[in-house]
Amino acid sequence: MRDHLRREATDAEARALASGLRLRILRLTLDEPLSNREIAEALRLNPATVLHHVRTLVDTGFLEAQEPRRGRRGAREIPYRATGKSWYLSSPLGASSLVEAFLTELQAVPEEQRDLVRLGLRLPPAEMEEFRSRLADLVQEFHDRPRDPAAEPWSFFAAVHPDTSQRRP
Numbered sequence: 095m096r097d098h099l100r101r102e103a104t105d106a107e108a109r110a111l112a113s114g115l116r117l118r119i120l121r122l123t124l125d126e127p128l129s130n131r132e133i134a135e136a137l138r139l140n141p142a143t144v145l146h147h148v149r150t151l152v153d154t155g156f157l158e159a160q161e162p163r164r165g166r167r168g169a170r171e172i173p174y175r176a177t178g179k180s181w182y183l184s185s186p187l188g189a190s191s192l193v194e195a196f197l198t199e200l201q202a203v204p205e206e207q208r209d210l211v212r213l214g215l216r217l218p219p220a221e222m223e224e225f226r227s228r229l230a231d232l233v234q235e236f237h238d239r240p241r242d243p244a245a246e247p248w249s250f251f252a253a254v255h256p257d258t259s260q261r262r263p
Contacts, residue, residue, distance in 0.1 A: 099182060099234070100182050100183060101183060101184070102183070102185070103183040103184065103185040106154050107154050107155075107156075107183060107185065108185040108186070109150075110150050110151060110153075110154040110156060111156075111185050111191060112185070112190075112191050113191055114190075114191045114192075114193075114194030114195040114198060115137070115139075115147055115195075116147050116151055116191075117180075117191055117192065117194075117195040118137060118195050118199065119133055119137070119144070119147055119151060119157070120151065120156055120157070120176045120180060121176075121195070121199070122136055122137070123174055123176040124175075125241065125247065126175070127160045127173030127174060127175040128173055128174060129163075129171035129172060129173050129174070130144055130148050130172070130174070131165065131171065132173075133148065133174070148174060152174065155177060155179050156177055156179050156180055157174045157175065157177065158174065159172050159173075160172070160173040160174065161173075181237065192251070193253075196249075196251045199249060214257055214260070215257075225254075226254060229252065229254070233252070
């Protein structure tokens with residue numbers, strides 16, 4: 095992401111994003127509002143456990159309550175939808191939760207539907223900055239495109255980090 099588009103998360107926002115489960119809730123509610131019960135069913139968790147996380151996300155502005163509706167057997171349900179706020183925040187606490195959410199989601203995808211790549215780079219600082227900048231621009235470009243609710247949902251995860259598997263000169 096371009097640094098000028100992002101801001102540092104507050105302590106409360108950083109703590110909210112430091113949970114892989116909360117990140118998965120945000121992903122689930124990105125395209126359609128879901129009730130606490132529906133979120134719990136999708137995650138195969140107890141609704142009371144999920145409600146704690148939903149409340150944390152609402153309190154920090156990552157989820158918005160929508161108009162109440164009638165659910166099963168006429169019960170009143172409040173659907174929640176992700177606000178998209180997390181896209182514009184940086185948090186030092188969020189890195190491991192991003193990996194946790196990614197790995198949990200990836201485990202549910204059949205092997206033949208996964209497209210993974212790993213690349214070792216040896217670039218001088220200026221070229222490494224160019225690589226990071228171009229990658230950030232590409233991701234931002236696709237983020238900014240209008241979402242097609244009828245299209246199949248996909249997920250993208252990227253990590254750029256120093257390679258600790260190589261000996262250093």
